[in-house]
Structure formats: C-alpha cells, structure tokens
Amino acid sequence: MNNTEKKMTFKDYAVVSSLLFGLFFGAGNLIFPLHLGQLAGHNWGPAALGFLVTGVLLPLLSVLAIAITRAKGVYDVGLPLGTGFALTFMVLIHATIGPLFGTPRTATVAYEVGLKPFLGAGNSWGLLLFSALFFGASFAFSYRENDILSNVGKVLNPLFLALLTLVFLVAFASPLGSTTSAPVTVAYSNFSNALTNGFLEGYNTMDALAGLAFGVTVVTAIQQMGQKDPKSVSLVTAKSGFFSMGAVALIYLLLILLGAMSLGQFKLSPEGGTAFTQIVNAYAGPVGQAVLATLLTVTCLTTAVGLVAAFAQDFHNHFPKVSYHVWLFLSCLASFLTANFGLETIIAWSTPMLMFLYPLSMVLILLSVFSPLFKRDGVVYLTVVVCTVVPAFFDMIVAFPKVVSQSHVGLAVAGMRSYLPLANIGMSWAVPALVGLVVGLVLHFVRRSNLPELVED
Template sequence: MQERKLTKKDYFVVSSMLFALFFGAGNLIFPLHLGQLAGHNWLPASLGFLVTGVLLPLLSVLAIAVTRSKGVYDVGLPLGSGFALAFMVLIHATIGPLFGTPRTATVSFAVGFAPLLPEKFQHLALFGFSAVFFLLAFLLSYKENKIVSNLGKLLNPVFLVLLFLVFVVAFLNPLGNPAEVASTKEYLHGAFTNGFLEGYNTMDALAGLAFGVTVVSAVRSMGQKKESSVAKVTAKAGVLSMAAVALIYLLLIVVGAMSLGKFKVSADGGVAFSQLVNAYAGVFGQALLATLLTLTCLTTAVGLVAAFAQDFHEHFPKVSYHTWLAFSCLASFLTANFGLQQIIAWSTPMLMFLYPLSMVLILLSVFSPLFHKDSAVYFGVVLFTVVPAFFDMVVAFPAVVSQSAFGKAVAAFRLHYLPFASMGLSWLVPALVGLALGLGVYAFKRVQGKVNVQVLEEE
C-alpha cells in the first residue's frame, strides 16, 4: 500500500504532540535554577543540560519507533521478560507516584500559592491543595474523554504566551548581567557535567520511553506504513519540537543567571520562578500564575496517572484500571506532602540509577539494526552499567544513606576504581567496556554461524 505524503500541518500536529509530551511544570523550574547555580558559566552548563534534557528525550522516542515497541516494556525485552517488567515498573514508579506525578502538585503549590500564604500555614495548605488536586485528577481520568486533552490544548498556548511575556520583560529590564554574576563552587570547573546531570531532573527521557508509543502511533495513523518512514517523520517533527524546548530552556537558564543580580541562589527553581514573577508583576502576576500553572499541571497529572493505571492493568490484569488509578492518585497525594525540596532530594538518587540504564537502552535501541538486536550486546552493556549506576545512586542519597558506613565504603570504592566517578559518571567507561565485549560476542557468533553454514554446504 502506498504511503500518504505528509503535509506541513501533519508535521505540526506531531511536533505539537511531542512538545506537549515533554514540556511540563518541572521543565520550568530546573533550567531556571540551573542558571542560578551556573552563574557566568551558564553556557557550558546549558550545553550539558540540553544533551540530557533535549537530545536524549528525542532519541527515546526514536528508540520506540526503530524497535517497533509498544511501550517501555518492549524496550527492555531483549534482556528477558523479567528485566523488562522490572524496568517498566521502575520507570512508571519514578515518573508516576514516587516523584513525577507528585511534583505536578508541589510545583503548582510552591510556585503559585506558597508565596501568597504565611509560612506557618503552608504545610496545612499543601495538604488541602494536594488532596483536591489529586481528587480532580482521579475524577478526570476515571473515564476516557477528550475534555482534559482539549483543556490542555487551550491552556498550554496561553501559558506559553505568558511565559514569552515574562521573557520579554526580563530581557528588557534585566535584574543583572549573566556574564558577571558569580558561579557556585560546583559549576566553576564542572559546568558542562553538572548541567548534564541536572538534565536528569526533567525525567523527559523516561517519559519518552513511556509515552513515545503515543507519538509513533499517531504517525502510523497518518498513513506511514514503513518503519523507516515512521522513524524519519518522528525525527523531523522531533527536531522541530525539541528545538522549541531547547530555546525555552536557554532563555530560562539566562533569566536564572540574570536573577542573581537581585536574588541569592534559591533552594529550588520553584522559589526562583516565584521571586521573578513577584519582582516583575507583583501579587496580581502571582495569582494569575498560580491559577494557570495549576490547571496546566492538572492536565499533566491526569495523563500520568492514567498512563500508570493503563500500563499496570495491562501487565497485572487481575487488578482493575480503576484500582490502579486510585492507588496512583493516593500514593502521589501522600508523596506530594513531603514538599518539593524533599521530592527533588529523594528523586535524584533514583534518577542517578535509572538514567544511565535508560541512556544505554535508548542508544542500543536506536542502533539495534546494526547488530540485529542481539541480546549479547544488550546484556554486556547493561550488566556493566547497572553496578556503577547503583554506586552513583547510593552516593547521591541524602546523608542518612550516603554518610552511613555502607555509603562511605561505596563512595571510596567508586572514587578509587571507577573513572569519572567524581563527576557522577562512574558508569560511562564500564558501559563502553560492556559494549566492546558484547559486540565481540556478537561478531564471534556471526563468524561461527557462517562457518557452520559452510560446513553444512560442504557436507
């Protein structure tokens, strides 16, 4: 069957879908905070951030297209069903009720409402706000309908227009010169690497693995039959959408650096964004931001809890979709009440473990046609990645774990034996070693196979 030639409108639809998939509230606060941390070293920090915050998410969607996967489970399947299931559970738990979904409520509250309330009432207010927030998320995702998606289509453009106005005002009336503001100690000499690691916090590479099938399915529904065509369309639309995301990231990072002319480095990006809005628009701007950000985050939360419930119901069908949905909303509500700073502090270790695994699986998936998706290559890379990634996770935990006897022993071992451990990249060299070994086994099997065929032919 002949493929339909896509129009510019088709490409725009796919690009818009990708943008909506990757851009949420968390994508606002982390680049802004990065700008404050990096100071005058904002450019190398930005480049590192764009690798894990833009390039990797795009590759994650391409990985779904290239491997013809139906979701994150299929990406891990070359290593066996047990690994694939464990990997799927970890990904969905991380972008779902453990960290990602609760963050939709805590970012809304921290950026929008907390600055309007006395500090002594904020814990109680967060409890009430998150309870209503996740009750609405549960009700809106109970039955599949287009209300939320249509609401998102309306709210996201309005929010982006307001964000654009913030950029215009910030650059016309800069709070400071980004080339002259101080850099924090970590970013004086390791700006690129720290920016690279900061990109983990967006969780977009994990989201790409979980939701990329939605985009790929949309491309196929437009009449693209060949897998090469699906990958090509996804790549073209992805470059357009991720270029827009990259531009917003760069502007946010620069604005964050400029804010140091008036403010100190904030505890997190939520505080920084609130300070900026108040500085330029006062209480009215804060109230408008609170309303719009909450509605935008609610649409994101609905998508996350629904995706969690759908995937878990598919793999654990004895538990109904509605039960998984209720579990996701309740767990997200409980986690949200630890507050934004605690969620970020405890999500970092998990991301230090999951992101290396996700990166190598994404790259293996994209290039899998070159080695015929051979399990030996997958096994070699993942085996040599998972142990140092675990070490990085232990060291990244809050002091209760990282400063324990076990934590200190792990830290000493990785610093002594693993290259780039001080940068949080102790998995990099072992992963390359695993790749070399895996490709060696694959090449040996290919040669052995040809020899066996030749012997059979001679007989």
C-alpha cells in the first residue's frame, strides 16, 4: 500500500456518492417509477418492493461486484468465463446502455417530455437540433477524463437534486389524491402480480448494466482522489455505493407515491413522461413545465456524460489503437443518430435486449459478489451462465416487436419457452440458473476435495 495515500474525508465520500448517483439517475429513473405508481395504484407497496430489487439492490450489488472482485469494469466481471466471453459481454452491455438504446434515450426523454410541449407535436426539427446540442454538451463535459468527477459530482448533480426536491415539496404539500383509494390495473391486482411486475419494470432503468459499465469511470475518479491501492479503491467504491443507492431508493419511493396520488386527478397515462408533464402543469402550468424541462435535461445530461465516458474508456482500454477522444466522438455521434428514431422506437427495441442481458448480468453480479466462497471458480460461472443464456434468449425473442415475435421462428421459440417454469411472468431463466448453480457448486467442491489425492498421485 502506498504510504502517501490520501485519507478519504466525509466530503470526499460525499463527492464520490454524488458521482455514482449522477451516473445512475437518468431519464428512466424519473419516468418509470412514476408510471409504476399509476399502474399499481393502492398496491404500490409490493410493486415498489419488486422495483427496488432490480432498480436499487441489483445496481448496488453491481457496484459491490466491482469492489469485491477489484474489477475495473464489465470486462473483468466476465473474465472467469474467458477473454472471448468477457469481450463479447462488454461490447453487448456498452452497446445496449450506450449508442443503441440507453444513451440516445437520455436525449429523447429530455426532449419529448421536457421541451416538446413548448414546441408542439407538429415540430419536425426540434429533436434533431436538441439532440445535436445535447450530445455536443456530453462530448464537452466528458472530453477531459479528469473533469468527469467535478462536472457530474460537483456541478450537475446538486442542481438536479435541488430541482427535484422542489417538485416533491410542492406535490406532497398539496397531494392530487390518496394512495389508499387509487385504482389498480389488472397486472397489479394482487400482491404477487404487483411484486413480479414491479421487479420486471426495474429492468427499464438499465442500472444493473450501467453499474458494471460505470465501474471504470468510478475507479478512475477514486484513483484521481489519491487512492491507489486496489483494496482502498474497493472499500471507497462499496461505501459510496451504499450512500448513493440509498438516496436513489428514497426518490423511487417518493416518485411511486406521486404516481399513485396523481390518479386522484388524472387517468392512467401511456407512460411516465406524460404523467410527469400532467403533474407539474397541474401545480405550476408553463412555469412547472419549464422546471421539468430543466430537471430532465440536467439529469439526462449527467447520465449521458457517464455513459459516453465509460464507453470510450472501456473501448480505448481494449482497443488502444483508437484514442479515448475518438471513441468518445463515435459514441456521441452514434447516440445522436439513434436518438432521432424517437423514444417509442428506442423503447420497443431495447426491451428485448434487456430481457436477454439482465438475467446474464444478474447471475454474473451475484456470482461476483459471492465469488470468495468458491474461489471465483470458472466452472461455477460456466454452468450458471450456460443454463441462463438459452431461456434468456427465448425471453428476448418473445419480447421483440411483432415482426420478430410473430414470425415462424418467434412462434416456435415461444412454444418451447412455454414449457419452462415461470415463463408466464418473463422469468423463464430463474429455475435453470438455480439448477446451474447447484451443479457448478457440486463440481467445484468435488474437484476441490479430490485435489489432495491428485497431488499425491
């Protein structure tokens, strides 16, 4: 350990926690829990519990996975399965939360929910101009790697929290309705359905995937604060993760309650962005809409900065012939192009990828967290992932838009998938993954018990 290593102060931990919070909390983190509250109505409790598992606990575990395994990013998490798998997994994660879906969504949500109501539905150039400015700003904020901590943790994030606090103070001081009398949709009609659907709704935040990808950004920022020893970096990451995800959990609960209360004045909206617009306009009209536009732009920008920086850092580390700045430019350019397909198209095609990648990410995160118990044995990883990947692939095919899911191949896959346990609730991977874990652990301990005999021979 470096004897000159700086001792972290409370302020330092607060800054790292703020960085983590800013990287995690983006557009989806505002609109999805709000919509969940409207869907669940007075059954918001079990729905919130399910949502917090995939929206808070799992992202926290992803940060802990990075800390425990002393990984520098998503590549290291998949490394027990070999370099080929690790690289493929890294590319898929970064493509999904990056230029294909996650990063473009930050711009489209900020525009369609925040700014578009001012311009009118018939405007054809607004998204193009806004997304160009948005990703230009993302490029500028993340151009200097040394400035990411300062720009996100010290500048953008406090502004976002101040605006969101203002929204909560006004909304809870004069609620639009009561959560106890809020109507419930059929999918959330009982405890188990509300719990399960809340769990699946948490996929949309993409935070478990982001936690793995942001690892390199967070580790770099902590090292720049004077922490060079890997054990110290891991400890700071873990402690800061608890603080930041605790704040995320509190905001989720308040947003879910806000969504349920809004049913006292509004009907169920098609998505959370519409609900948010209705709520702020009910309280403050155009001024409220202006606050919402600012709020969304700031929080989406913090997430976009983290996503494009993590993409550029990871890809530069593994493909060093291309510089960080070139990867950064390519990420921003591709995100700009994808954003102009519109929010509805992005969500429609991102959901299938999340149904495939989330199960794989969940099992890899849990395996990483508990890896000291089985010495990070690749055999355990292999059996679990093999048993997870096939049903997760089936879930992906079934979740695609009709052009894929209703094709001959899609219908054939749906037929095979129907024989798997829990397929009806979108979790056909869970039981096979558990079987793979049992098989892997048995193989691990059998090999370990036979090792002395093999050495003696």
